[in-house]
Amino acid sequence: MANDLTYPQLFVLAHRHRHLLGMGPARLVGRPRRYGLCRWHSRARCERRRCRRRDYGSSDHTPHNVSFVFLGLALLWFGWFGFNGGSGLAANARSVQAIINTHMAGCIGGITWILIDWYRTRKWSIVGLCTGAVAGLATITPGAGYVSASSALAFGFLGAVVCNIGVACKRRYGFDDALDVFAVHYIGGFVGLLITGVFAEQAIISLSYNPGDVVPIGGWLDGHYMQVPIQLTAIVTVSAWSFFVTYGILWIMDKIPGLRLRLREDEEELGTDLAQMGEHAYGFTLETTICRHRSRETLVDSTRRGATPSEVEDAAPVSEKVMDDRPEAQFKEDPFSI
Template sequence: MSSNATLTTPSELVPINAGDTSWVLMSTAGVFVMTVGLGFFYSGLARAKHALSLLFLMMVSIAVVSVQWWLWGFSLTFSPTGSAFIGNLDYVFARNLGSVPHPNAPTIPGAAYFLFQCMFAIITPALAFGATAERMRLFPALAFLFVWSTVVYDIITYWVWAPKGWLLGMGLMDYAGGTPVHMSSGVAAVAYAIVLGKRRDYADLLHAPCPHNVTFVYLGTALLWFGWLFFNGGSAVAANARAAQAIINSHLAACVGGIIWVIMDYRHARKLTLIGFCTGVVAGLATITPGSGFVSSSSSLVFGLIGGGLCNLVVNYKRHLRFDDALDVFAVHYVGGLIGLVLTGIFAQRSVISLSYPSDTPWEQIPEGGWLDGRWVAVPVQLLAIVSVSGWSFFITFALLKGLNYIPGMHLRVSEEDEEMGTDLSEMGEVAYGFLHPDASSGASSDWGSAAAKQSLVVSGDTIRPMELEPTPSSSSTR
């Protein structure tokens, strides 16, 4: 998806390649699984009374963003004839796709590239919801998904990957989404968390976080790890050696990230935790994403080591931050993406870029990498991308959320009573587990959104049960 991910220019006509098309379509399905895995990952880290709302948000992101992508998202993001800032409406309503290749993917049908990129657009705003867990209303989140995708994701991604994007034109190297996916969602998560404010029991949770289902975290990590191989490998938009190299790099960085995280945690707690390992894996994957198709396998170990280590330090420093990032989106995705972009400017190599070119291509026609190739401007360009993407995503997200808060019925945060009850019951009228249901023991039905239902509940930790009643003459015992 970067300028170096393809081996032709828009003017060159290359026959559709069945192998490349099959690989990209398979990668599309793999990246789709990542959003499902993210739901399990986030749900497991949250408390039980908020678990279902996070699963819902991940699934509804698929629906809302897919419609936006068909409507105008893909066109604004990848129009080859747009300006340096944003695309036009050449592809609105998915027009002019079909079998015509896109300049970024000249050996596959444009429809296949549309689908693959749609999966990236889906998971990006979904990542930001991790910072807002346990206190956000769901209905405004639907509007946020649609508008944010248009005014933040589409514009930033155009800068980075569109043929006329200004950051791509300056020589930015971002193979699979360090800037448009991880950094844009990570800083948007900060803006969302600031606007919402901290959870009512935030101080207690800093000292005693209570993920309700570590098995979900394990399952979510496994699905994310699996899908990430397609996320980065599919970004070659061809079944070639560079795609294989991106997968090798991604896997090794994930392994090292998980190992370094548990080692660093063990120094303090003398425990090897599954959550620590899983978080380190995600940090390693987020860090290697921008460089996965630019660096050697030896360099990928450095990405996992530095990314996992520094993200771990930021997570441990979170008590000093002024915002409540509930599930460490900023510490893992933003910091990981930032580190990965800088390291890509250092370790990117022409020898790896050449893997997507025919073997007889003259060496001087293959783009240079980073500092290892003597291209000293590489890191400054990467830093420029970090500053511009961070600024745009934060301020536009902040303004969008403030605007939504002023619209009647679109206030972003649940009430204190609803937060205590749990967003599952207060926002959805459903719960993830039967024992959390107010009338689970009796099987009776109620209007869970009514004031009477709310008043009949007692919330103790993660357990929601009917309020105990005083004995009455007609009842010898009560629950």
């Protein structure tokens, strides 16, 4: 429902024959259709459910499956080629340019992010690589069919830097953005749509036009310095529209029985999977999960303060500790096991 009420506004802004807040037929350069601007949907959801989880900030929740994060990035990256390359609904040179730009920005975004992580912590991170790649992909999306490949490098770099700062601010000030949706997608889309007004080139736009057609002018690189204010006006307009429309819809939903947005306190303590689905994704018992989480915290704290090898060894073997606490009957060999 939120999308149905929001996307028509994006069409009005992006269509070449529409007017932007009475500014005349100045066309918005770039596509604000999903990534970036509509991430205000998630922000509105966060605000509507009073934002923070009850235990937010009390412990360091690490990604539970890094392999799936990397696999998800691979699938997402491949799909993004169709997302950006197919936005023009045509197979032409401009679509190819959009795919190249998408790949370049994703690569530079991932590399930039892990370099920032290395500078801060002297550690490489697969999750950081994936997050940086998504930041680069989200940043290039508004301008994929409007800029050159060399400009796409700047999109990936700037997107990763700004989104990394956004994630750092989220952690520092305690914002509850579990998947970094606002910090990566909205901020990346904001930056991408804004700098599209700088790097958009008429030569790239003309790749999808027939000879003799009137081709829209680009941004600052073509000497059109009013394009950035147009981009900024569109960003503010659609952001405000998306936020308030989504917030209103969620306010109505929260009043309907069975559609509450916030889990009860006991459900949060138990976990969403078990509370609402009746099962765990990986079959871990609650005892194993709690013991593993506490042991990880002990191991991290011990490492930070320079623990001795014996202290680290005591904190590490979580599964053995859980098994030792169980009744001896559970250790009997299963006669049907192979």
